[in-house]
Structures are given as C-alpha cells and as structure tokens.
Amino acid sequence: xxxxxxxxxxxxxxxxxxxxxxxxxxxxxxxxxxxxxxxxxxxxxxxxxxxxxxxxxxxxxxxxxxxxxxxxxxxxxxxxxxxxxxxxxxxxxxxxxxxxxxxxxxxxxxxxxxxxxxxxxxxxxxxxxxxxxxxxxxxxxxxxxxxxxxxxxxx
Amino acid sequence: xxxxxxxxxxxxxxxxxxxxxxxxxxxxxxxxxxxxxxxxxxxxxxxxxxxxxxxxxxxxxxxxxxxxxxxxxxxxxxxxxxxxxxxxxxxxxxxxxxxxxxxxxxxxxxxxxxxxxxxxxxxxxxxxxxxxxxxxxxxxxxxxxxxxxxxxxxxxxxxxxxxxxxxxxxxxxxxxxxxxxxxxxxxxxxxxxxxxxxxxxxxxxxxxxxxxxxxxxxxxxxxxxxxxxxxxxxxxxxxxxxxxxxxxxxxxxxxxxxxxxxxxxxxxxxxxxxxxxxxxxxxxxxxxxxxxxxxxxxxxxxxxxxxxxxxxxxxxxxxxxxxxxxxxxxxxxxxxxxxxxxxxxxxxxxxxxxxxxxxxxxxxxxxxxxxxxxxxxxxxxxxxxxxxx
Ligand SMILES: [Zn+2]
Numbered sequence: 223x224x225x226x227x228x229x230x231x232x233x234x235x236x237x238x239x240x241x242x243x244x245x246x247x248x249x250x251x252x253x254x255x256x257x258x259x260x261x262x263x264x265x266x267x268x269x270x271x272x273x274x275x276x277x278x279x280x281x282x283x284x285x286x287x288x289x290x291x292x293x294x295x296x297x298x299x300x301x302x303x304x305x306x307x308x309x310x311x312x313x314x315x316x317x318x319x320x321x322x323x324x325x326x327x328x329x330x331x332x333x334x335x336x337x338x339x340x341x342x343x344x345x346x347x348x349x350x351x352x353x354x355x356x357x358x359x360x361x362x363x364x365x366x367x368x369x370x371x372x373x374x375x376x377x
Numbered sequence: 378x379x380x381x382x383x384x385x386x387x388x389x390x391x392x393x394x395x396x397x398x399x400x401x402x403x404x405x406x407x408x409x410x411x412x413x414x415x416x417x418x419x420x421x422x423x424x425x426x427x428x429x430x431x432x433x434x435x436x437x438x439x440x441x442x443x444x445x446x447x448x449x450x451x452x453x454x455x456x457x458x459x460x461x462x463x464x465x466x467x468x469x470x471x472x473x474x475x476x477x478x479x480x481x482x483x484x485x486x487x488x489x490x491x492x493x494x495x496x497x498x499x500x501x502x503x504x505x506x507x508x509x510x511x512x513x514x515x516x517x518x519x520x521x522x523x524x525x526x527x528x529x530x531x532x533x534x535x536x537x538x539x540x541x542x543x544x545x546x547x548x549x550x551x552x553x554x555x556x557x558x559x560x561x562x563x564x565x566x567x568x569x570x571x572x573x574x575x576x577x578x579x580x581x582x583x584x585x586x587x588x589x590x591x592x593x594x595x596x597x598x599x600x601x602x603x604x605x606x607x608x609x610x611x612x613x614x615x616x617x618x619x620x621x622x623x624x625x626x627x628x629x630x631x632x633x634x635x636x637x638x639x640x641x642x643x644x645x646x647x648x649x650x651x652x653x654x655x656x657x658x659x660x661x662x663x664x665x666x667x668x669x670x671x672x673x674x675x676x677x678x679x680x681x682x683x684x685x686x687x688x689x690x691x692x693x694x695x696x697x698x699x700x701x702x703x704x705x706x707x708x709x710x711x712x713x714x715x716x717x718x719x720x721x722x723x724x725x726x727x728x729x730x731x732x733x734x735x736x737x738x739x740x741x742x743x744x745x746x747x748x749x750x751x752x753x754x755x756x757x758x759x760x761x762x763x764x765x766x
Contacts, residue, residue, distance in 0.1 A: 227601055228757045250503040285505065288436075309423040309750070332390045332422060334741035349432040349503050350424040351490075360490050362428065362499065370730075370739070 239355040249363030256284035265324045287321035292343040314339040330366045344369040379533045380577035385437030386689045387430045387567045388736040391420040393748045395561045401745045414650025418677025419564035423751045427488045428496055430567035431546035432503045438569035444477050474506040480538025481511040485525030485545040487518050518707030521681040527584055540573040547680030551752045554602040564677025568685035578726050579717040587625035588711020591617040625712035626660040637661045641699040644687040646706040647671045648678045675737050690733035697721045
C-alpha cells in the first residue's frame with residue numbers, strides 16, 4: 223500500500239506560496255482595513271493608506287467580525303469546480319454580510335442533507351484547510367459554517 | 378496552584394457507523410462491535426485537520442473566558458468570565474492575549490500537519506495572540522495532551538507566565554489504514570484549556586507518570602498510516618496499557634494518600650470499550666465512576682484529545698467540589714495520572730451551548746466511500762489538477 227500523502231498539490235502558479243503567506247492575516251482572521259478618519263471598513267485590506275471615501279491617509283488594520291448573515295448564495299454543482307476545489311462538491315458559495323457590515327465571499331461547509339443554504343442564514347467563520355501550496359505547505363483560511371448559537375456581536 | 382479558567386471543545390460533524398465499515402470489510406465478528414463499544418466514529422471533512430479542530434476549540438475557549446477576537450463582537454460576558462471576575466477583553470491585535478495574560482500556547486498532538494514546522498504558531502496566529510507569546514508543539518502519542526498540560530502547568534506554577542493556553546487536538550482517523558481494525562474506532566477532536574494560577578473552574582491536583590519505550594502503535598517519518606508494533610491489535614497494545622496504567626495509578630494514589638472512593642468520576646483510556654473496562658477493573662474503580670464518561674461508542678477515539686473530551690464532558694455537568702481523576706495512556710508514551718477538583722465557580726461558569734454532548738448530537742452520517750474520500754485515503758495521481766485533467 224502506498225503511504226504517499228494523496229492530497230493534490232496545486233501546481234498552477236496562480237497563487238504562489240509567497241502570496242498565500244503574505245495574506246495569512248486576511249485568511250486566518252478576516253483582517254481588512256479601517257479608515258482612521260471616517261471609519262470606512264474594507265475587505266480585502268487596502269494596499270495603500272488612502273481612503274477612497276474621505277481621501278484621508280489613515281488606513282489601519284481591522285479585524286472583521288467572525289459572524290454574519292448570508293446575503294447571496296450560488297450552488298456550484300456543475301461538476302467542473304475551480305482548481306483545487308474538487309474534493310467536496312457541491313460547493314455552497316456565498317456572500318456574507320459580517321456583523322460589522324463588511325461583505326466577504328466564502329464557502330459554507332459542513333452542510334448536512336436537508337439543510338438549506340440561502341439568504342438570511344446565520345453563519346460564523348471557522349478556520350479550514352483551503353489547499354496545498356505549490357511548495358506542499360498547507361494554506362489555511364476562513365470558511366463559514368451554519369451558526370446554531372444565533373445572533374451575537376455587532377458594534 | 379493552578380487551575381482551568383475556561384475550556385472549549387470541537388468534534389467533526391461527520392460520523393460513520395461501525396456497521397457501515399463492517400459491511401465493506403467484514404473483518405470483525407459482529408459480536409465484537411458490542412464488546413469493543415463500536416458505535417459511530419467521527420469522520421474528518423476534506424478541509425479539516427488537527428489544526429482546524431484546535432483553532433475551533435481554542436476560539437470557543439477564549440470566547441468563554443470573555444475574550445472575543447474582534448473589536449466588533451460585544452463584550453460577551455460569558456458565565457465563566459463573570460463567575461471568575463474576568464472583565465471581557467474588547468481589543469484588536471494581541472489584545473486578547475494581553476487581557477487574559479496568556480504567555481504560552483502549547484499544542485499537544487500526535488498528528489500535526491507538519492513533521493517539523495511548529496503547528497502551534499499557526500494556531501497562535503489564527504487566534505491573534507501576538508509574537509511575544511511562547512508557542513510549542515508537544516508530541517507524545519495519545520497522551521500528548523496530558524504531557525502538554527503538565528509542562529504548561531510548570532510554566533505557570535514557576536511564575537514564568539501568568540496564563541497559558543493548552544490545546545489538545547488529534548486526528549487518528551486520517552492516520553488509520555483502510556481495512557485495519559482501528560478504522561472502526563479512530564476518530565478526531567480537540568479541547569482547549571485556558572489555565573492560570575487561580576483555581577478557576579477546576580483546580581489541578583498532583584500528577585504522576587510511568588513510562589518506558591514500548592513497541593506499540595507508531596508512525597514512521599514520511600508515512601501517513603499508524604503501524605502496529607506487534608501485529609495483533611489488542612494484544613501488545615493492551616498489555617502495554619496495563620503495564621503502564623496499573624503502576625501509574627498505584628503511585629498516584631500513594632503520593633496523594635487517596636483511594637478510588639475519594640473521586641466521584643474517573644477519565645480512563647478508551648480507544649475501545651475494552652480498555653476502559655480493563656483499566657476500571659485493574660485499578661479498583663467503580664463502573665459508575667467510569668462508564669458514563671466513556672465517549673468511544675459515540676465519536677470513536679480522538680487520540681490525545683479523547684481523555685480531554687471526556688473531562689470537558691464531565692465539567693459540562695459536574696457539581697462544585699467534585700474530585701475527578703484522569704488516567705491518560707499513550708502508545709509507547711506511558712501513562713500520566715492527574716486530577717482536578719471542581720470549584721464553586723463551576724456552577725455559574727459552566728457553558729450553556731456547544732457542550733460536548735451538543736457537539737456529539739450535531740452530526741451528519743456519511744457512508745464508507747465518502748469517508749475514504751474525505752479522509753484522503755484514495756490513491757490519486759500526482760499530476761491531477763482538477764477532476765477533468
Ligand atoms: Zn476615510
């Protein structure tokens with residue numbers, strides 16, 4: 223019996239290890255940006271300091287809320303998933319409005335038979351294994367699961 | 378003095394029934410299912426591993442301790458935090474670590490996703506605990522958790538750090554070869570303890586250990602699957618079990634001047650139900666001290682995390698001022714025995730959601746083929762990029 227680890231390594235250079243590594247705070251903690259002047263929130267984080275809303279240069283890191291509500295969903299059941307996402311189909315791809323009103327895209331995972339994923343579903347972020355990098359290292363990041371504990375948070 | 382301030386637990390949602398495994402392999406007499414307490418066991422999702430379970434348990438633990446990760450989450454004011462008078466941390470960056478005084482994160486696991494890289498650092502980053510916090514992996518077979526806890530207690534009791542986060546996570550199911558008898562019981566899970574100098578919800582008592590090198594379940598470098606040291610499951614493994622557990626428990630009772638009757642509950646090794654019964658019988662424990670806290674028949678054996686899940690389950694329901702013993706055995710690692718005594722704070726501080734039994738009840742049953750796929754046990758070509766090419 224082969225003892226080789228069978229998880230596929232993504233060999234396309236679309237996401238290099240360096241890019242995955244630099245983005246780890248965004249993936250682990252949903253860290254985006256917040257304007258220190260007008261309070262506008264951004265995810266993914268902005269590259270520069272400039273706020274497009276008030277033109278002030280006071281952008282700082284901001285950890286987004288970990289809970290939120292699904293506002294849009296698409297079921298990927300075409301049988302032709304994006305590279306590296308073929309292991310757990312169909313995919314429930316969603317846009318989530320987090321409790322601080324930041325919108326992020328993600329997957330809802332651990333969906334059981336008869337459980338519906340639709341707008342209005344309360345979800346919370348969990349850390350999951352996204353894929354293997356081209357070097358073989360594991361890339362972890364947030365995904366969403368149904369939140370059975372209900373509403374909490376919101377500033 | 379040191380104690381548990383808060384705890385959190387995580388169990389994969391997916392499960393498989395022992396009968397579904399037997400339907401494929403037929404490699405176990407039907408009567409063995411009952412004899413070994415084989416019911417259902419946890420199945421990993423394809424995106425779950427030791428670290429993802431560790432992060433879930435640790436986030437729940439910190440939340441219960443009153444530290445929320447994000448500045449938007451309200452000061453949660455959980456029962457545990459209130460009962461202990463910890464003001465809720467409402468901070469960015471490493472605020473949670475600073476507010477709770479966490480100086481060390483110790484991850485106990487025998488199934489780290491990396492052979493050499495510190496998985497505890499991924500855990501620490503995912504909790505946003507700050508670069509100044511010591512991070513360390515402890516690998517000591519199925520007693521990685523107890524050993525990690527004993528080391529972290531040392532850091533606290535010596536005054537080196539104010540508080541420490543001990544996370545025990547294990548995924549023996551992904552490391553069990555198809556067709557092996559251990560496939561019926563190997564599960565996964567994680568528990569996190571925030572510990573500190575105070576008695577908290579439960580105060581630690583003394584510990585004792587007993588170990589030597591035993592040629593017993595191990596994984597070789599670069600290999601995914603656990604090998605049996607002597608070929609027949611249940612023979613050398615159970616012999617090693619009693620060789621370590623009996624003297625360890627005896628020396629524990631002697632050192633603490635206590636007897637089995639002084640403990641209301643006991644957590645015992647439970648890779649299968651037989652191990653729990655053997656430990657119970659040989660150590661003079663009573664059925665009612667042991668059997669209600671054996672979780673194997675519901676979620677299988679979560680390796681290093683199993684005895685911690687049992688203890689978390691006990692803390693979910695225990696009364697104040699109960700003495701609870703923990704006997705933790707690891708293959709080739711020996712046996713650690715320790716105890717906790719619950720405090721008055723437990724009555725108000727016990728969790729009301731996401732208890733161990735809540736997580737056990739919240740499940741999705743999968744069949745054998747799905748389990749093989751999800752636990753990455755199917756041979757696949759190395760050049761495959763997607764399902765079409
Ligand atoms: Zn602005």
